[in-house]
Amino acid sequence: MPERTQAPTSTPASLSTPTPISVPGPDPGLFGPASVTWQAHADPMMWVAGIRALYLQALHPRAVRGVMENSDFRKDAWGRLMRTANFVGTTTYGTTEVAEKAGARVRKIHTKLGATDPETGERYGVDEPELLLWVHCAEIDSYLHVVRRSGFRLTDALADRYVDEHRQSARLVGLDPVDVPASTRELAAYFEEVRPRLAAGSDARAVDDFLQRPPTHALLVPARELLWRRVANLAYASLPPYAHELYGRAAPPPATVTRRLALTGTLLRAVPNRVRWQLPPKHILRAVARLGPGTRPAPYKLDRRNAILDGAGRARRGNGGDNTRWRTPG
Numbered sequence: 001m002p003e004r005t006q007a008p009t010s011t012p013a014s015l016s017t018p019t020p021i022s023v024p025g026p027d028p029g030l031f032g033p034a035s036v037t038w039q040a041h042a043d044p045m046m047w048v049a050g051i052r053a054l055y056l057q058a059l060h061p062r063a064v065r066g067v068m069e070n071s072d073f074r075k076d077a078w079g080r081l082m083r084t085a086n087f088v089g090t091t092t093y094g095t096t097e098v099a100e101k102a103g104a105r106v107r108k109i110h111t112k113l114g115a116t117d118p119e120t121g122e123r124y125g126v127d128e129p130e131l132l133l134w135v136h137c138a139e140i141d142s143y144l145h146v147v148r149r150s151g152f153r154l155t156d157a158l159a160d161r162y163v164d165e166h167r168q169s170a171r172l173v174g175l176d177p178v179d180v181p182a183s184t185r186e187l188a189a190y191f192e193e194v195r196p197r198l199a200a201g202s203d204a205r206a207v208d209d210f211l212q213r214p215p216t217h218a219l220l221v222p223a224r225e226l227l228w229r230r231v232a233n234l235a236y237a238s239l240p241p242y243a244h245e246l247y248g249r250a251a252p253p254p255a256t257v258t259r260r261l262a263l264t265g266t267l268l269r270a271v272p273n274r275v276r277w278q279l280p281p282k283h284i285l286r287a288v289a290r291l292g293p294g295t296r297p298a299p300y301k302l303d304r305r306n307a308i309l310d311g312a313g314r315a316r317r318g319n320g321g322d323n324t325r326w327r328t329p330g
Contacts, residue, residue, distance in 0.1 A: 026292075027290075029093060029094055030092075030169075031168070033291060036161045037092055038297055039298065039301055039302050040152065040154070040162060041089070041093075041297075042284055042297035043269070043299070044269060045150045045265050045268060046143060046146075046147065047231070048146050048235050049142045049147060049235075050084065051235035052146055052235040052236070055207070055208070055235060055236055055243065056239060057134065058200075058207040058208070059198040059204055059243060060194075060197065061118055061198075062117060062118075062124065062131055063131045063135060064203040065117065066114075066115040066126035066131060067203075069115045070115065086281055089281060090102045091103070091169055093283040093286065093287035094283065094287070099172065103171075106173050107172075110125070110174065113126045118201060129175060129179065132173055133170075136166070137190055140187065141191070144159060144162055144163065144184070147265075149257075150262055151262045154302065160185075163187055164183065166180075167180045198242075200247045205247075208249075211232045212232055214228065237257045237260070273296070
């Protein structure tokens with residue numbers, strides 16, 4: 001009898017292995033939780049760094065003239081600071097789409113603004129690459145310098161990563177990332193190159209006077225003298241020596257400034273994150289809600305080995321872009 005062969009059976013469609021469906025995860029944004037920027041920008045010393053950036057930016061005559069002719073910062077200082085902080089928070093913790101839209105708005109506004117050179121009378125646009133690059137580098141140098149010098153642990157390699165990451169933010173405001181410093185060494189070289197063009201003219205002195213005594217309600221004058229003046233003086237003191245020389249106003253010795261920055265950083269960081277992050281506009285809370293609790297910013301996530309290997313009194317607070325270093329006593 002011939003052997004019977006069994007016809008192959010086909011697997012019903014309902015029982016076949018389903019084709020995997022790729023579901024995109026939440027958008028981490030331009031930087032993401034693994035970046036140095038994500039961790040460093042959550043530090044409360046960023047507020048001091050922002051004021052330092054204003055002092056430094058004002059030393060470029062054409063850049064500060066653009067601010068003076070196109071800004072109402074004298075009348076709306078807090079609003080200007082909050083808008084700058086909001087832009088930094090949006091580009092750091094927002095989605096890619098939101099960050100790109102914020103950059104597009106800034107570029108569109110800049111194309112409509114111009115200023116007059118205080119020396120030559122030449123009319124120029126505030127979106128000139130030279131001016132955009134100065135503003136960018138003054139900000140990044142200030143952010144990096146203040147957080148490191150106040151005790152936020154960053155190795156030299158992580159500091160270089162931070163500078164390199166912010167070629168993204170430079171692109172948002174209209175710069176070609178190729179032309180932007182990508183390391184602390186390149187950032188320091190840039191400042192050496194631009195220093196001959198810096199000066200503390202009448203516009204810079206107006207900014208200095210404003211930052212020392214911003215207009216406020218009469219009832220808030222004591223608070224301004226007690227709190228704001230100290231913060232502004234600390235930001236000024238953390239500037240590089242050549243900036244003090246240009247402004248013509250002395251600063252305490254570097255070791256004293258470092259101690260004050262470290263003390264201020266310690267006090268501000270003692271405020272629980274859940275309290276600080278509740279302040280508007282809550283960029284960090286929204287980012288963590290989008291990406292999950294494991295993405296909460298925390299300095300230790302950057303380099304756990306640094307915390308283990310550094311002995312007591314050996315934490316380096318150094319190199320904020322000008323190749324100067326500080327160490328805690330001991």
